Amino acid sequence: MSKPGSLEYQEYEVPSPGPGSVVVKVLCSNVCGSELHIWSGHHPKKCGGLGHETVGVVHELGEGVVTDNAGQAIKVGDRIAATYFIACQRCASCQSGKLNLCENAYSFWAKQPEEAPHFHTTFATHYYIHPGQFFYKVPKNVPDKLAAGANCALSQVYYGVDLSGVSINDSLVVQGAGGLGIYATAIAKAKGARVIVIDADSSRLELAREFGADHVLNIQQYPTREERIQAVKALTDGRGADVCVEVAGVPEAFVEGLELVRSGGRFVTMGNVTPGKTILIDPGFITRQQISIIPVMRYQPQYLHKALTFLSDNIEKLPFHKMLDAEYSLEGVESALSDSMSRKVTRASIVMSEG
Numbered sequence: 001m002s003k004p005g006s007l008e009y010q011e012y013e014v015p016s017p018g019p020g021s022v023v024v025k026v027l028c029s030n031v032c033g034s035e036l037h038i039w040s041g042h043h044p045k046k047c048g049g050l051g052h053e054t055v056g057v058v059h060e061l062g063e064g065v066v067t068d069n070a071g072q073a074i075k076v077g078d079r080i081a082a083t084y085f086i087a088c089q090r091c092a093s094c095q096s097g098k099l100n101l102c103e104n105a106y107s108f109w110a111k112q113p114e115e116a117p118h119f120h121t122t123f124a125t126h127y128y129i130h131p132g133q134f135f136y137k138v139p140k141n142v143p144d145k146l147a148a149g150a151n152c153a154l155s156q157v158y159y160g161v162d163l164s165g166v167s168i169n170d171s172l173v174v175q176g177a178g179g180l181g182i183y184a185t186a187i188a189k190a191k192g193a194r195v196i197v198i199d200a201d202s203s204r205l206e207l208a209r210e211f212g213a214d215h216v217l218n219i220q221q222y223p224t225r226e227e228r229i230q231a232v233k234a235l236t237d238g239r240g241a242d243v244c245v246e247v248a249g250v251p252e253a254f255v256e257g258l259e260l261v262r263s264g265g266r267f268v269t270m271g272n273v274t275p276g277k278t279i280l281i282d283p284g285f286i287t288r289q290q291i292s293i294i295p296v297m298r299y300q301p302q303y304l305h306k307a308l309t310f311l312s313d314n315i316e317k318l319p320f321h322k323m324l325d326a327e328y329s330l331e332g333v334e335s336a337l338s339d340s341m342s343r344k345v346t347r348a349s350i351v352m353s354e355g
Contacts, residue, residue: 168192
């Protein structure tokens with residue numbers, strides 16, 4: 001991306017991996033909301049190459065790489081998925097156990113393609129996986145397009161839902177029924193929670209039902225914040241939900257989410273990442289209600305393995321195929337971005353041609 005909204009193609013020789021590294025041939029790469037932020041010029045860390053949700057086959061293994069990060073033997077031709085960020089395991093954050101907050105997380109992802117080893121991002125024929133990027137073999141029954149999204153949306157939501165401590169018979173509200181919201185619904189239901197999903201798109205809400213939502217609230221039918229708060233309370237014995245997960249990416253949803261949970265409830269926020277957007281908040285309300293706010297940025301790397309296992313275990317139970325509704329060629333990246341931005345498609349996949 002030479003500038004926001006403008007793409008160009010560049011060609012380089014495929015590099016050989018250094019020690020501890022892997023080069024993969026990309027099978028497909030999905031358009032994530034982060035790509036749309038970058039495409040719009042709103043991402044705080046990124047202004048160059050695009051793509052991070054991907055699955056590929058091992059093209060070449062660097063010295064010392066004989067297993068994935070779960071200890072499974074790895075060889076050329078195996079399908080793998082990798083964390084899109086680095087956990088260097090040397091910085092202060094990593095040393096404190098917060099690998100998801102590694103100070104070097106985007107040290108390669110943020111580089112321009114002119115800089116070797118060039119293949120820093122995944123809207124490309126190949127991708128360079130560095131030491132510090134955890135990677136795992138993809139279960140045989142998980143399709144490429146589904147596996148591609150595991151390293152971002154599903155892993156992050158899985159991590160966030162676990163941090164919330166939600167358990168059987170708890171009530172959980174999901175703000176937003178995009179990809180993250182659908183995954184949050186599925187994971188919360190797997191934990192035995194009662195799930196309420198809020199969105200303005202009827203088709204997305206119908207999909208949320210198919211993934212286990214017990215109740216859906218269409219913003220068109222509940223147009224005011226107060227109406228939505230009262231609707232949630234009516235579904236939770238007048239108390240509010242035990243947990244609310246915000247994946248809407250709208251600052252107003254943050255304020256509303258605080259009022260959707262009960263006294264002593266937990267509010268998980270991961271949708272609002274764009275810097276500079278502000279909104280008025282009543283801090284006294286948070287104190288009086290003793291609401292725990294749990295911000296989630298990225299995920300502990302082992303959650304990618306958990307996510308791939310979750311997909312494999314539920315592939316016959318849940319309609320995952322409905323979440324990925326459009327394919328584009330590498331030459332069609334701009335159309336994939338535009339169609340995703342205008343919500344013509346739910347999740348676009350850039351599928352690489354053979355050869």
